[in-house]
Structure formats: structure tokens, C-alpha cells
Amino acid sequence: MTDLASRVADAIGNWVDTRAPVWSRPYLRLARLDRPIGSWLLLLPCWWSAALACALARDVGRLPMILALFFVGAFAMRGAGCTWNDITDRDLDAKVERTRSRPIPAGQVGVPQALAFLVAQALIGLAVLLQFNRFAIITGISSLLIVAVYPFMKRITWWPQVVLGLAFSWGALMGFAVVLGQIGLVGLFLYAGSIAWVIGYDTIYAHQDAEDDALIGVKSTARLFGEQTHRALVFFYGLALLLIGTALTLAGSGVWAWVGLAAFAANLAWQIARLKIGDPALCLRLFRSNREAGLMLFAGLLVDALVVRF
Incomplete structure (x- = not known):
């Protein structure tokens, strides 16, 4: 199989396809480093909570290191x-057009090799987690059961x-576990709003795969909501804004945090206005825009934390 034929259908033209050593490409694709949007979406709630917790603690001295560790941990654990x-x-995956080119169904990587790669990534995540306090370590490990059952x-x-x-x-x-040693x-x-x-x-x-999912019997909220999406x-999205806004109110956040939430809300409203569920390319583009939405909220929380400290 040529490398061109082995590229993942919805991730063509990225650095993995063009610059990474050929032997490493199937593993980098397994870790989704050819499509890092999911890693960003896993990371952003970490960064939100770190900034908000540091604002509550009125101490941003450790914030740069915490943000860096969360970055490494999120990419490792998402992989x-x-x-x-x-x-x-x-x-x-072998039955769905968009996913049949993934490394395992495409025959690029066997299950034993994939399991070994999984363990290696999990060890990186563990190394990051061990830099934190005991409560944060226990909190982080507690998430593994949810990750295990999700597929x-x-x-x-x-409702997957x-x-x-x-x-x-x-x-x-x-962020609260790391900075404050507790979750209030x-x-x-903030957690409920992020959910x-x-x-x-x-x-x-999920609307990208709705037709294939219907054929093979896979369930999703995209299929459940259909034309009512x-x-x-x-x-x-309205519930997310309400719950996150409640978190900011309880935290006594300042104006910059609310500016970040307003920018976040504007992006979510734009997604709803633009969405056409029958256009997979548009669905993917709108989905990816959530990184920018989350970064805008983070920027507001970060500036607010800095203003509170200084």
C-alpha cells in the first residue's frame, strides 16, 4: 500500500503526511497528531479551570508551568x-467511508502494536500527572473508567x-484539583457547562457520519436530533453558557472573563446560524471552530487572572 493510499480520509495534506518519517506515520495517525483539534478540545477545559482557579487563589506564579503540563498531558491522553x-x-471503522482508512482497519498497524503504543502514551500522561498533588493525581486517574467505556x-x-x-x-x-487541592x-x-x-x-x-452510522446501526445525538439539530x-450551547456564566459569577470573575464568555457565545451562535447538517465539509469546519471559541474564553479568563493578581 502506498503512503498516499494510507492517508486518513479527513486529514489529508497535514504535516504527518508530508514531513514525518514514513515508519512513524501510522502511529502519529493513531494518536490523531494529523488532526490535533481533538487534543485542543480536551486541553481547553484544563486551561479554563487552571486560569479560573489561579484567579480564585490570587496566585498566577505556577500558572505557566501548569498550562504547559496540561498541554503535554492532553495531547498524550487524547492520543x-x-x-x-x-x-x-x-x-x-472498516464499514464507514470516512474511517476505513484509519491505521488499524487499513492494515497499517496491528492490534498488539497499537496496544503497546497506547501504553507508551498513557505513561507520558502518568508522568505529567505525577507532577501534581495527591488529590489531583487521584482526580486524574478517576477519569480513566469513563475513557475506557466511551467507545x-x-x-x-x-447519547454517546x-x-x-x-x-x-x-x-x-x-485545574481546581491542581491549584486548590479541592473541587468546589x-x-x-464549569465542568457541567463544558459537558x-x-x-x-x-x-x-457526528453529522458527517450520520448516513453510514444508520446503515451499520451506530447511535448518536446527530441521528437522534436529525432535522431538530x-x-x-x-x-x-445555551445551557453551556448559562452554566459557565454561573461558574464565573460564583468565582467573582471580573470583566475580562465575561468578555471572553461573550466572544465564546458569539462563536457558538455563528455555528448554529451557519450549520447545514447535510454538508459534511461544513460540519467539520464548524466543529473545528470550537478551538477558537474555547481559546477566546481562555484568553478572557487568563487576562482576568492576571488583572486580579497584579
């Missing part, structure tokens, strides 16, 4: 999670996006 997902979904949820429930939200939003708790109401509201956000953006993402997004 491990995707590798696990590809191992468990290898038979389903199976699409087989048994119409909720389980993904529980996993991808875990970072909204981690601010952290819980609602994940349900919304992953519903958009816009209304569902209004609900879930």
Missing part, C-alpha cells in the same frame, strides 16, 4: 484515548456524546 477507540472500533456507548445509547462530554470535560475539574461549586459548574458544550459540538461532528444546539 491514548483515540488509540483505544480505534482498537475497539476497528470493525465498525462502546454508541452501540447501546443514542454525553459520555464523551464527561471524559473531554474532565480537565474543567483538574465553581469547578462543578453541554461537548454535546453540542460533537453532535455537529439546530434547536438542540440552541439548548445545549
Whole structure:
């Protein structure tokens, strides 16, 4: 099989395809380093919570190191999670146009090699976690059960996006665990708001595969909502804003945090207005725009933390 034929269908033209050593490309694709958007979406709640917790503690001295460690940990653990997902979904992936070119169903990597790669990535994540306090370590390890069961949820429930939200939003708790050694109401509201956000953006993402999913019996909120997706997004994105806004209120956040939330809200509204569920390329573009949305919220929280400290 030529490398051109082995490229993943929705990730063509990235640095993995053009610059990485040929032997490494299947593993980098397993870790989704050819499509890092998911790593960013896992990272952003971590960064939100770190900035908000540092603002509460009125101490930003450790913030740069915490942000850097979260960056490494999020990319490592997202890669491990995707590798696990590809191992468990290898038979389903072979039946879907967009995913049949992934390394395992395409025959580029065997399951034993994928498992070894998963362990290597998980060890990097563990090394990051061990830099934190005991409570944060326990909090981080507690997320693994959710990560482990997520790939199976699409087989048994119409709401796998909720389980993904529980996993991808875990970072909204981690900042408080690391900085404050506890998780209070601010952290819980931020976590709940992030879950609602994940349900919304992953519903958009799932519309890319809705037809194939229907053929093979895979469930998703995209299939559940169907033509009512816009209304569902209004609900879930609106709920996300309400819950995150509640977290900011409880934290006594300043104007810059609210400016960040307003920019975040504007992007979410733009997604709903633009969405056409029958256009897979547009769905992917709108899904990816959530990185910019999350970064705008983070920027507001970061500036607010700096203003509070100085």
C-alpha cells in the first residue's frame, strides 16, 4: 500500500503526511497528531479551570508551568484515548467511508502494536500527572473508567456524546484539583457547562457520519436530533453558557472573563446560524471552530487572572 493510499480520509495534506518519517506515520495517525483539534478540545477545559482557579487563589506564579503540563498531558491522553477507540472500533471503522482508512482497519498497524503504543502514551500522561498533588493525581486517574467505556456507548445509547462530554470535560475539574487541592461549586459548574458544550459540538461532528452510522446501526445525538439539530444546539450551547456564566459569577470573575464568555457565545451562535447538517465539509469546519471559541474564553479568563493578581 502506498503512503498516499494510507492517508486518513479527513486529514489529508497535514504535516504527518508530508514531513514525518514514513515508519512513524501510522502511529502519529493513531494518536490523531494529523488532526490535533481533538487534543485542543480536551486541553481547553484544563486551561479554563487552571486560569479560573489561579484567579480564585490570587496566585498566577505556577500558572505557566501548569498550562504547559496540561498541554503535554492532553495531547498524550487524547492520543491514548483515540488509540483505544480505534482498537475497539476497528470493525465498525472498516464499514464507514470516512474511517476505513484509519491505521488499524487499513492494515497499517496491528492490534498488539497499537496496544503497546497506547501504553507508551498513557505513561507520558502518568508522568505529567505525577507532577501534581495527591488529590489531583487521584482526580486524574478517576477519569480513566469513563475513557475506557466511551467507545462502546454508541452501540447501546443514542447519547454517546454525553459520555464523551464527561471524559473531554474532565480537565474543567483538574485545574481546581491542581491549584486548590479541592473541587468546589465553581469547578462543578464549569465542568457541567463544558459537558453541554461537548454535546453540542460533537453532535455537529457526528453529522458527517450520520448516513453510514444508520446503515451499520451506530447511535448518536446527530441521528437522534436529525432535522431538530439546530434547536438542540440552541439548548445545549445555551445551557453551556448559562452554566459557565454561573461558574464565573460564583468565582467573582471580573470583566475580562465575561468578555471572553461573550466572544465564546458569539462563536457558538455563528455555528448554529451557519450549520447545514447535510454538508459534511461544513460540519467539520464548524466543529473545528470550537478551538477558537474555547481559546477566546481562555484568553478572557487568563487576562482576568492576571488583572486580579497584579
